[in-house]
Amino acid sequence: MIKLLKYLKGSAIICAILAPITMCLEVAMDLLQPTLLSSIIDVGVANGDLNYVLSAGIKMVIAAIIGLVAGSACSFFAAVASMKLGEGVREGLFEKIQTLSFLELDKLKTSSLITRLTNDVTQLQMMMNMALRMMVRAPLTAIGGLIMATILSPKLASIFLIALPIILVSIMFIIKKSLPLFTSVQEKIDNINTVMRESILGVKVIKAFAIESTQGERFNEANDNLTNESIASQNMNLILWPIATLIMNLTVVAVLWFGGNMVNVGDLEIGKIMAFINYLLQIMGSVVMVINIMLTFSRAKASANRINDVFKTETSIKDKEETVEVNNFDIEFKEVYFRYNEHSENVLEGISFKAKQGETIGIIGSTGCGKSSFVNLIPRLYDATEGEILIGGVNIKDISIRQLRENIGIVLQENILFGGTIESNLKFGNANANEEDINSSAIDAQAYEFIMSKDGKYQSEVEQRGKNLSGGQKQRLSIARTLIRNPKIFIMDDSSSALDMATEAKLQNSIKNRMKESTVLVIAQRISGVMDADKIIVMDDGKISDIGKHDELLKRNEIYRSIAVSQLGEEVLKVV
Numbered sequence: 152m153i154k155l156l157k158y159l160k161g162s163a164i165i166c167a168i169l170a171p172i173t174m175c176l177e178v179a180m181d182l183l184q185p186t187l188l189s190s191i192i193d194v195g196v197a198n199g200d201l202n203y204v205l206s207a208g209i210k211m212v213i214a215a216i217i218g219l220v221a222g223s224a225c226s227f228f229a230a231v232a233s234m235k236l237g238e239g240v241r242e243g244l245f246e247k248i249q250t251l252s253f254l255e256l257d258k259l260k261t262s263s264l265i266t267r268l269t270n271d272v273t274q275l276q277m278m279m280n281m282a283l284r285m286m287v288r289a290p291l292t293a294i295g296g297l298i299m300a301t302i303l304s305p306k307l308a309s310i311f312l313i314a315l316p317i318i319l320v321s322i323m324f325i326i327k328k329s330l331p332l333f334t335s336v337q338e339k340i341d342n343i344n345t346v347m348r349e350s351i352l353g354v355k356v357i358k359a360f361a362i363e364s365t366q367g368e369r370f371n372e373a374n375d376n377l378t379n380e381s382i383a384s385q386n387m388n389l390i391l392w393p394i395a396t397l398i399m400n401l402t403v404v405a406v407l408w409f410g411g412n413m414v415n416v417g418d419l420e421i422g423k424i425m426a427f428i429n430y431l432l433q434i435m436g437s438v439v440m441v442i443n444i445m446l447t448f449s450r451a452k453a454s455a456n457r458i459n460d461v462f463k464t465e466t467s468i469k470d471k472e473e474t475v476e477v478n479n480f481d482i483e484f485k486e487v488y489f490r491y492n493e494h495s496e497n498v499l500e501g502i503s504f505k506a507k508q509g510e511t512i513g514i515i516g517s518t519g520c521g522k523s524s525f526v527n528l529i530p531r532l533y534d535a536t537e538g539e540i541l542i543g544g545v546n547i548k549d550i551s552i553r554q555l556r557e558n559i560g561i562v563l564q565e566n567i568l569f570g571g572t573i574e575s576n577l578k579f580g581n582a583n584a585n586e587e588d589i590n591s592s593a594i595d596a597q598a599y600e601f602i603m604s605k606d607g608k609y610q611s612e613v614e615q616r617g618k619n620l621s622g623g624q625k626q627r628l629s630i631a632r633t634l635i636r637n638p639k640i641f642i643m644d645d646s647s648s649a650l651d652m653a654t655e656a657k658l659q660n661s662i663k664n665r666m667k668e669s670t671v672l673v674i675a676q677r678i679s680g681v682m683d684a685d686k687i688i689v690m691d692d693g694k695i696s697d698i699g700k701h702d703e704l705l706k707r708n709e710i711y712r713s714i715a716v717s718q719l720g721e722e723v724l725k726v727v
């Protein structure tokens with residue numbers, strides 16, 4: 152948890168220092184009150200000295216006002232410092248997540264990352280706030296109260312020697328038991344976030360399949376698990392209160408019993424007993440505060456561990472110290488093998504091929520045969536497990552990730568658009584794009600017409616994830632967003648599947664003209680999407696089955712021939 156304090160910066164550090172200082176003042180004022188009260192009773196009232204009573208009373212009021220102001224200032228400083236800590240940690244986490252590769256993101260899981268960014272940071276904030284207010288107050292009040300009570304009557308104060316150890320041992324026991332429960336509660340929140348995320352994003356599928364009740368059951372199960380775990384962690388909390396209250400009440404009885412006897416034999420004044428009980432209540436109150444701090448601390452520790460897990464995660468894909476600039480964008484795969492993690496099987500096996508800059512390569516194969524995995528290796532979204540991938544003759548691991556990704560434009564299979572306007576989405580591809588760039592990429596992506604048909608044209612609103620656009624419109628905007636970068640390597644991962652044949656043909660034509668100088672890789676499910684390519688790679692179960700032109704493959708490759716016949720009919724064979 153201490154490690155995360157480095158996210159406390161600037162004015163927040165000053166607030167974090169001022170909060171305990173102002174708290175010290177409040178505690179001092181609180182500790183003064185019982186002594187002033189006892190002097191009023193034992194001196195003022197006992198001697199019938201009204202002036203003494205008045206002046207001590209005024210001192211009590213002034214002390215209370217100073218205590219109030221100091222306490223409010225402390226709460227303010229603690230709130231600012233803890234909010235700023237939360238802001239800093241969230242910012243750090245967000246930046247860290249941006250650096251992680253797909254591999255680490257797969258492992259950490261999106262919904263868990265969201266819980267860590269929100270719920271776990273909130274726990275940390277609460278801890279910080281409480282620590283700044285209570286961590287000083289509780290021990291100071293307890294120690295100060297003990298000293299003042301001992302000054303009043305060392306004999307009576309010996310009662311604390313029995314009461315305090317019992318409470319402290321109970322606290323330690325409960326804390327030890329509750330830490331794993333708090334970690335488990337956070338995990339259960341992860342689960343519920345996963346189900347919620349799936350249910351909300353997939354609400355249309357759920358409705359279309361009429362599986363609301365099944366989803367409801369999944370949600371209820373996750374919800375029940377969270378509730379049960381939270382109750383278990385709170386139960387620990389509940390045991391502590393009766394123990395603390397019982398010990399406190401027994402101590403008060405003991406003070407009254409022994410103190411009463413002392414008054415009877417003339418060893419102690421009545422006012423001192425009252426002050427003693429006041430100190431006792433302050434000490435016990437601070438013990439209760441310590442219990443609260445410890446419980447919040449255990450919960451925050453579980454959250455801090457989860458946050459630190461993200462900070463500790465090192466990206467597996469990073470730049471070497473010395474990187475090489477490339478000016479040529481031929482691509483070569485040399486005996487490339489790939490699997491998603493050490494426990495899974497190879498998704499790609501022995502992939503070798505070459506593509507010259509300016510060539511268009513089509514990639515076709517049955518679903519799940521590894522096409523997306525294959526192209527994802529080129530911009531290093533994942534790293535190959537074995538073998539080498541070269542661009543312009545240089546291993547891609549020797550090229551800086553920035554240069555690599557700046558020169559590669561990939562239209563992913565999942566077309567994710569961001570909330571904003573059509574223009575802001577296109578500018579994701581190139582923030583400096585001018586009107587001409589925007590127009591030309593929209594025209595080439597066959598998106599211009601539908602954009603112009605909208606009332607707002609380029610300023611038309613795009614809702615989150617582009618949900619107010621059709622599948623084909625999203626695909627075309629995603630293509631335009633990539634074309635606007637004029638990448639040296641242009642990859643389309645099944646990006647024209649939602650377009651009709653005529654639009655797809657126009658798209659192919661415009662890409663061919665625009666990307667003459669680039670290496671183009673096009674994954675398609677439809678033969679029409681790849682048949683005009685300079686080379687077509689036929690993939691089968693993670694391996695390359697064949698590479699050739701349309702006519703050649705029709706003649707010699709069984710897989711290609713069967714895909715072509717299934718889509719274009721037997722006539723396709725007559726041309727060969």
Ligand SMILES: Nc1ncnc2c1ncn2[C@@H]1O[C@H](COP(=O)(O)OP(=O)(O)OP(=O)(O)O)[C@@H](O)[C@H]1O
Pocket residue numbers: 257491495498516517518519520521522523524525564645
């Ligand atoms: N992130 C991932 N983690 C683990 N396995 C994955 C992941 N993504 C894909 N796979 C697995 O890798 C294999 C190849 O998937 P890939 O997406 O590359 O196939 P594809 O040929 O592009 O499929 P499609 O044509 O349906 O898009 C599949 O068996 C899939 O289950």
